[in-house]
Amino acid sequence: MTNNGESAIEFRNVAYCLPGSSEILHDLNLTIRPGETLVLLGRSGSGKTTSLKLINNLISPTDGEVMVEGRSTRRWDVIRLRRRIGYVIQDIGLFPHFTVERNITLIPKLENWPRDRIRARLQELLALVGLDPQLAGRYPRELSGGQRQRVGVARALAADPPILLMDEPFGALDPITRADLQTEFAALQKRLRKTVVFVTHDVREALVLSDRIALMESGQVLTLSTPQEFLHSTDPLISAYIRSVNTDLGDGSTRGQP
Amino acid sequence: MSLWHFVAQNRAEILQLTLEHLWLVGISMLFAIGIGIPLGILITRWPALDKPILGSANIIQTIPSLALFGFLLPAPWFGERADRMAILALTLYSLLPLIRNTYVGIRGVDSAVVEAARGMGMTDRQMLLEVQLPLSLGVIIAGVRVATVISVGLATIAAAIGAGGLGELIFRGLAMVSDAVILAGAIPAALLALLADFGLGLLEKRLQRF
Numbered sequence: 001m002t003n004n005g006e007s008a009i010e011f012r013n014v015a016y017c018l019p020g021s022s023e024i025l026h027d028l029n030l031t032i033r034p035g036e037t038l039v040l041l042g043r044s045g046s047g048k049t050t051s052l053k054l055i056n057n058l059i060s061p062t063d064g065e066v067m068v069e070g071r072s073t074r075r076w077d078v079i080r081l082r083r084r085i086g087y088v089i090q091d092i093g094l095f096p097h098f099t100v101e102r103n104i105t106l107i108p109k110l111e112n113w114p115r116d117r118i119r120a121r122l123q124e125l126l127a128l129v130g131l132d133p134q135l136a137g138r139y140p141r142e143l144s145g146g147q148r149q150r151v152g153v154a155r156a157l158a159a160d161p162p163i164l165l166m167d168e169p170f171g172a173l174d175p176i177t178r179a180d181l182q183t184e185f186a187a188l189q190k191r192l193r194k195t196v197v198f199v200t201h202d203v204r205e206a207l208v209l210s211d212r213i214a215l216m217e218s219g220q221v222l223t224l225s226t227p228q229e230f231l232h233s234t235d236p237l238i239s240a241y242i243r244s245v246n247t248d249l250g251d252g253s254t255r256g257q258p
Numbered sequence: 259m260s261l262w263h264f265v266a267q268n269r270a271e272i273l274q275l276t277l278e279h280l281w282l283v284g285i286s287m288l289f290a291i292g293i294g295i296p297l298g299i300l301i302t303r304w305p306a307l308d309k310p311i312l313g314s315a316n317i318i319q320t321i322p323s324l325a326l327f328g329f330l331l332p333a334p335w336f337g338e339r340a341d342r343m344a345i346l347a348l349t350l351y352s353l354l355p356l357i358r359n360t361y362v363g364i365r366g367v368d369s370a371v372v373e374a375a376r377g378m379g380m381t382d383r384q385m386l387l388e389v390q391l392p393l394s395l396g397v398i399i400a401g402v403r404v405a406t407v408i409s410v411g412l413a414t415i416a417a418a419i420g421a422g423g424l425g426e427l428i429f430r431g432l433a434m435v436s437d438a439v440i441l442a443g444a445i446p447a448a449l450l451a452l453l454a455d456f457g458l459g460l461l462e463k464r465l466q467r468f
Contacts, residue, residue, distance in 0.1 A: 056377055058376060058377060078379075079379045079380075080379075082376070082377060082378060082379030083379035085379075087374065087377035087378060089373060089374060089377070091368075091370030092370065092374070093368070093370035093371045093372075093373055093374025093375070094371070095371060095375075095389060096368075096371070096393070097392050097393060106378070106388075107378055107379065110379075110380070110384060152374075155378070156378075165377075
């Protein structure tokens with residue numbers, strides 16, 4: 001298959017089943033364009049995270065193909081594939097025994113970058129994600145939740161991968177820190193223009209960050225829309241999502257994570 | 259004859275037996291670490307092997323030590339010399355805590371860290387050396403500690419097959435019905451066990467920071 005320049009990632013009739021259980025994804029078709037931020041929005045169990053893990057081949061499709069840069073994930077060397085894809089998860093998964101610096105520069109080191117380039121890249125990344133350079137020598141346990149997730153984002157961006165996968169990266173943060181990081185990430189993405197696939201169940205987050213929103217339900221993409229289209233949609237499920245946001249505001253309270 | 263009197267008169271021999279004892283335990287621990295940790299790593303990679311390997315190590319532990327020394331008598335090469343037999347037996351006994359702690363330690367590494375490492379494109383080897391082993395080292399050392407303390411005690415029984423060590427004094431004291439002679443072997447053995455426990459305990463604590 002050749003890359004026609006229209007798709008960075010493409011799901012072709014993808015199904016995924018866990019052995020001995022029902023289908024998690026069913027005949028999923030989705031094209032993600034280079035440089036766009038596509039949000040996979042849906043409730044728990046709708047298959048968002050599963051879809052994400054199919055892209056960096058942490059799991060393989062039971063049926064169908066996931067194409068990354070025009071090549072099926074089955075045909076990629078799995079290590080090469082993952083090094084081209086930054087990965088940020090809600091639990092962050094920083095290496096607790098490494099300093100911030102070593103966490104961020106791990107992949108450039110494994111890729112044998114020259115030392116000067118690694119050092120320069122570290123400073124660049126710390127500035128990019130808004131971290132004080134003095135934190136470079138700290139251990140993850142000495143950081144706040146927001147700082148840790150900034151390190152997580154910096155680590156994912158370290159080797160300048162064209163694709164970034166983010167699985168509810170800001171979900172565990174307090175609302176104010178979360179809003180800060182969302183705004184900063186939106187600004188960052190405007191400059192970097194990575195292909196970003198972002199999983200969330202937070203409608204507001206989806207509206208702030210996305211170029212397009214793929215609404216998922218029961219292992220399928222139900223609708224694909226821009227934030228504008230999403231807001232004005234008459235689709236009953238989308239309306240329900242919009243209502244949930246309005247209800248939150250109407251109550252004067254912010255609902256916690258389900 | 260008092261204990262102090264006996265110790266004063268036999269300093270050289272007690273020192274010699276203590277060194278023998280340390281040698282039996284030290285060599286067998288090196289073998290056990292060299293075999294047990296790789297086996298523990300192996301069963302985290304091939305989970306199908308975990309039951310047979312852990313099960314075998316478990317069964318070895320249930321064999322009474324005197325009987326195990328007896329079983330090894332007809333073994334080729336090992337049966338020829340008492341110290342070889344003793345080292346083999348002590349190695350076998352030490353395997354279970356080492357295999358189990360390595361396995362439990364690696365499996366116990368935070369799954370988010372492992373997922374992030376895999377997602378970033380670390381190879382299995384890089385993951386093992388950079389992430390899983392450093393983060394489970396405290397648990398693995400705890401296994402070394404348990405195995406060492408058990409070995410120091412068990413090694414006294416090796417004297418029954420003529421392998422030397424502080425057990426010699428204990429068995430001699432039993433034959434002579436002399437508490438002083440028994441204690442001259444038992445006290446240094448107990449001190450060795452306490453020392454190993456304390457030293458490895460410190461190391462374990464240092465490594466379990468994370």
